[in-house]
Amino acid sequence: MIGISGASGNLGRLTARGIAEHLGDPSDLVLTTRQPDAVADLVPGAQVRFSDFDDSSSMTEAFEGLDSLLLISSSTVEGRSEQHAAAIDAAVAAGVGHVIYTSMLSPGPTNPALISESHWATEEHLRASDVEHTILRFSLYSDFQVFEAMDALATGRFVHNRGTGGCSYIAREDCARVAAAVLSGGASHRGKTYELTGPESLDAVALAALYSEAGGREVEAVAVDDDEFLRLLGAENAAGNDDGHVQYGVALTVSLGRAIREGHFSAVTTSAEELTGAAPRTVASVLGDSAEMLRAVEPS
Ligand SMILES: NC(=O)c1ccc[n+]([C@@H]2O[C@H](COP(=O)([O-])OP(=O)(O)OC[C@H]3O[C@@H](n4cnc5c(N)ncnc54)[C@H](OP(=O)(O)O)[C@@H]3O)[C@@H](O)[C@H]2O)c1
Incomplete structure (x- = not known):
């Protein structure tokens, strides 16, 4: 089973529609979100479960039975690192096999972008956790x-x-195509960090x-x-x-x-095309x- 967190956002919606094309049985797709009503008709037959990064027990329940989970970074300003750490811990507790996280290009201590610190902290938390993972570092x-x-x-x-x-801007729809390809691509992407531009x-x-x-x-x-x-x-x-x-x-x-x-943000890579064709x-x-x-x- 494949899960998408934050399924009601723009990236979540595009990815859910994209992944639906690769699935034989739509109930193998689990859309997790704070707004279940908003995605009720997004992919007919998909499971919809409530989850909120601020509520660990909601995540442990929502992530139950997932082989892979696309963890879409939250749009929250304050406490994002803690939210993401809680989501990773919940995925581990639920026994998720593979977590795919949407990070940013060149996160880390030397990047002055205000969003860098929480992406870096999340990557570090993933690397320190026991779960198999893939990091998608998207440009703007x-x-x-x-x-x-x-x-x-x-x-x-x-x-x-x-x-x-x-800046090597990337279209959101290309990010979604990449996410869907990695979600449906299985084991070959585990342990990889992709720079996507x-x-x-x-x-x-x-x-x-x-x-x-x-x-x-x-x-x-x-x-x-x-x-x-x-x-x-x-x-x-x-x-x-x-x-x-x-x-x-x-x-x-x-x-x-x-x-x-x-x-x-100046690096240009060919990874998006290699992953999606x-x-x-x-x-x-x-x-x-x-x-x-x-x-x-x-x-x-
Ligand atoms: N690369 C860039 O230039 C760029 C630009 C803007 C944002 N981003 C990042 O990429 C993410 C996806 O982009 P987008 O365009 O889809 O953003 P969006 O349409 O604004 O969606 C916001 C996302 O944040 C999630 N979220 C917010 N608070 C949450 C919480 N408490 N628990 C769980 N999820 C929470 C939402 O999930 P629900 O379904 O639960 O509402 C939704 O997936 C953004 O959230 C942001 O971190 C990247």
């Missing part, structure tokens, strides 16, 4: 470049703190050119330092907003820019899906 999703392009097209300026650093590393100037092309309007890349970027993003998001999540989002964006500048999508093609919306952006 290209899907978010659509929102970045909209902002840039509105002002004609793509302001960034990434210097000349590049899109087909090219793009710096800010290259991205600005793609945004211009997709939106049909000139966009200029404008490099600033971390302090200035923080000031600009803070000012943009400050208006009437003292929500901690918004402030975290600003700090995360600055930290990701710095991580890109320092080269942590399909070439991963370019950022240009992902932007192309939203061409109509990008061309309709009004100058601000």
Whole structure:
């Protein structure tokens, strides 16, 4: 039996639909989530079980009988390392044969991205545990470049703190294809760590050119330092907003820019294609899906 945690999220849904094609009996798929109703019709015949990383006993029950489990990293800001450690411990307690964790490209102590620490702690917990595992280190999703392009097209300026650093964005649907391939691929992936990227590393100037092309309007890349970027993003998001999540989002964006500048997201690998048999999508093609919306952006 194959399980997916966090099945109601975007990656969980795409992976569940992808894996369903490889399964003879849909009841061999177990969708675990905090929101069972939201995935009730996702894969007809699949089992749906409640589980929450903040509730260990829910996980031990939900992971019962699984041969493999895709552990999708949580979107929680605080306490993510502890959540993931609890999920791994529950998988061990439930006797899961193989845990596949969705990590990030080059996590570790030298990566300044705010999300790095919890991914690294989770990887370390997996390596120290008794369970067979596979680590999927995904680069940043290209899907978010659509929102970045909209902002840039509105002002004609793509302001960034990434210097000349590049990022090897990968489409979420390619991440899902990889996850489904590894979930259904069995023992051959055990003990492996895969670095998973899109087909090219793009710096800010290259991205600005793609945004211009997709939106049909000139966009200029404008490099600033971390302090200035923080000031600009803070000012943009400050208006009437003292929500901690918004402030975290600003700090995360600055930290990701710095991580890109320092080269942590620039690696380009062929692993996604090797695992799935399909070439991963370019950022240009992902932007192309939203061409109509990008061309309709009004100058601000
Ligand atoms: N590579 C990137 O650029 C990038 C960007 C954004 C996020 N991510 C990471 O990749 C993950 C999957 O991406 P996505 O696009 O599918 O995110 P998403 O649509 O925002 O989904 C959020 C995910 O977090 C799970 N989650 C939140 N709190 C949880 C809890 N207490 N217990 C168990 N699961 C919990 C949700 O599971 P439920 O079904 O229980 O709701 C869901 O799978 C994200 O959660 C985040 O860690 C990566």
